[in-house]
Amino acid sequence: MSLTLKSRITLNDGHSMPIFGLGLYQAESSSKTIQIITDAIKLGYPMIDTAEIYKNESQFGEAVKKGIKREEIFLTTKLFTTEGGCEGCQKSFKNSLEQLATDYVDLYLLHAPQGGHVIEVYKEIVKLQKEGKIRSIGVSNFGVEHLEWLKQAGFVPAVNQIELHPWWQNEDIVNYCRTNNIAIEGYSPLGKSRFLDDPYLIKVSQKYNKTPAQILIRWSLQNGFITIPKTTSGIERLKENMDVFDFKLSDEDMKDIADYGKKNPQNTGWEPTKNGKDKFGPI
Ligand SMILES: NC(=O)c1ccc[n+]([C@@H]2O[C@H](COP(=O)([O-])OP(=O)(O)OC[C@H]3O[C@@H](n4cnc5c(N)ncnc54)[C@H](OP(=O)(O)O)[C@@H]3O)[C@@H](O)[C@H]2O)c1
Numbered sequence: 394m395s396l397t398l399k400s401r402i403t404l405n406d407g408h409s410m411p412i413f414g415l416g417l418y419q420a421e422s423s424s425k426t427i428q429i430i431t432d433a434i435k436l437g438y439p440m441i442d443t444a445e446i447y448k449n450e451s452q453f454g455e456a457v458k459k460g461i462k463r464e465e466i467f468l469t470t471k472l473f474t475t476e477g478g479c480e481g482c483q484k485s486f487k488n489s490l491e492q493l494a495t496d497y498v499d500l501y502l503l504h505a506p507q508g509g510h511v512i513e514v515y516k517e518i519v520k521l522q523k524e525g526k527i528r529s530i531g532v533s534n535f536g537v538e539h540l541e542w543l544k545q546a547g548f549v550p551a552v553n554q555i556e557l558h559p560w561w562q563n564e565d566i567v568n569y570c571r572t573n574n575i576a577i578e579g580y581s582p583l584g585k586s587r588f589l590d591d592p593y594l595i596k597v598s599q600k601y602n603k604t605p606a607q608i609l610i611r612w613s614l615q616n617g618f619i620t621i622p623k624t625t626s627g628i629e630r631l632k633e634n635m636d637v638f639d640f641k642l643s644d645e646d647m648k649d650i651a652d653y654g655k656k657n658p659q660n661t662g663w664e665p666t667k668n669g670k671d672k673f674g675p676i
Contacts, residue, residue, distance in 0.1 A: 396614055397638050398437055404551040405574045408529045410500065411467050412614060413635065414440025416580065416623035417449050426452035427459070429625050434461050436631055442554075442580075442621040443493075444471035444504060445485055454494030468493065469500040471533060472518075476508030479517040486521060501527045502554055505534040505665040512546045519548075531578075536666035537569045544573070554578040556662050557618050558609055559654025560588060566666060579618035583609050585661040593653050601640055604633060611637045612650050 401409040415433045420426040426449050430441060434456070443450050450470060457463050470489050472482055490496060501518060503511065521527045531552030532543070543550065553570050555563050557579030570577045588594060589605040598605045606622070613620040614637065624630040642650070 395638075395641075398635060399439060402576050402617075402619060404529055404576050405549060406529050406551045408499070408551070410529070410552070410576065410619060411439040412619050413610075413637075414438055414442055414467065414469075414619075414621045415631070416621035417441065417443045417447055417452075417625075418580075418623055420447065420449050420452070420623065420625045422448045422452065424452075424455075426625060427455045429627075429631070430456040431459065431461055432628050433631050434466060436628070436635060438631070438635065439465075440467040440469070440621070442469045444473065444502075445489055446471070446473040446504065450489055450492035454492050457494040463495050467499045468495065469502060469531075470498050471502040471504040472514070473504045474508035475503060475510045475514040478510045479513055482514045482517050486518075486526070490526070497526050497528065499528045500531055500552060501529075502531045502533045502552070503535075505663075506532075506536070506539040507665060511543070512548075515543065515546070515548050531576075533578075533580075534663075534665040535566075537565050539666070540566075540569060540573070540575070549573055550575055552576045552578050552619070554580055555666060556581050556660055556664065557613060557616075558582055558584045558588070558661075559612060559650050560584055560658055561660040562651065562655065562658075563666065577618050579613050579616075579620050581661050582613045582618075582620045582622050584659075587659075587661055594650075597646060597650065600646075601642070603637075603640060606630075606634060607637050608642070608650070610634055611640065611642055612647065615642055615647055 400412045403409050415438050529551040532550045533554035535553050553575050594605045598608045622634045
């Protein structure tokens with residue numbers, strides 16, 4: 394099947410999720426972000442990824458108040474820590490809904506396996522789902538060990554959002570998610586822009602007459618990763634990052650890019666998947 398901007402993945406709970414969207418980490422709490430969200434949605438971006446900790450949920454809310462159609466957007470937000478238990482979760486979720494100016498989110502993620510009380514909080518989130526306030530439940534930065542603990546407690550999340558690009562392929566987690574029917578969402582698909590001037594990547598981009606950023610986004614998509622490149626610098630980059638559906642990387646180049654990244658593995662973020670059980674807390 395060929396990929397399009399509107400392609401969706403069916404999740405293990407029966408809901409579907411776009412394969413492409415806009416990430417908002419480090420997008421300012423300012424009118425600039427309201428504008429970027431509005432521009433992205435006007436251009437056809439089907440999904441927005443934010444989080445309690447990004448402090449820009451209210452910019453999405455403002456865009457809704459200014460007229461973007463909430464029901465046409467797949468909206469993800471995240472609970473930063475489970476340390477506040479069920480009460481903390483209810484409080485954070487209520488605050489997120491208020492900031493986002495909506496009465497439901499499409500996907501609610503546990504941002505990382507941190508804070509303890511994970512199972513009781515997960516159960517609380519299931520209650521919110523039953524009340525219709527959350528469509529799908531997912532996790533982020535969960536390693537294989539964390540996912541196994543969840544599974545033992547009877548929960549298989551719909552999505553796991555982890556850092557993914559050629560230089561950080563997290564293959565053990567990807568394989569586990571594929572085997573257990575958990576959709577894989579890759580964050581930092583551009584490696585936070587750290588690799589865009591890599592000479593090998595530039596060579597590949599010239600071969601396809603595309604930019605290095607487009608090659609990396611396409612590499613994620615062809616791997617079956619839901620991808621959410623972030624840009625707040627203006628409409629041109631928004632357009633560039635979505636202009637990845639008119640070409641296909643050959644199987645050989647897909648493998649070469651992966652092999653190239655693997656030679657020099659580097660993550661660009663915090664990587665909590667590597668935390669042990671102590672960080673996950675009692676289950
Ligand atoms: N769950 C988690 O723990 C977690 C962690 C990290 C990220 N995320 C999510 O994943 C999203 C994406 O990851 P990310 O923000 O870390 O990094 P990223 O998308 O890999 O890279 C973003 C950086 O690349 C630049 N950029 C974007 N498009 C470009 C282009 N076409 N050409 C050149 N530079 C370009 C951006 O600058 P400008 O903005 O100036 O264009 C920004 O500096 C986040 O925004 C967030 O929603 C989740």
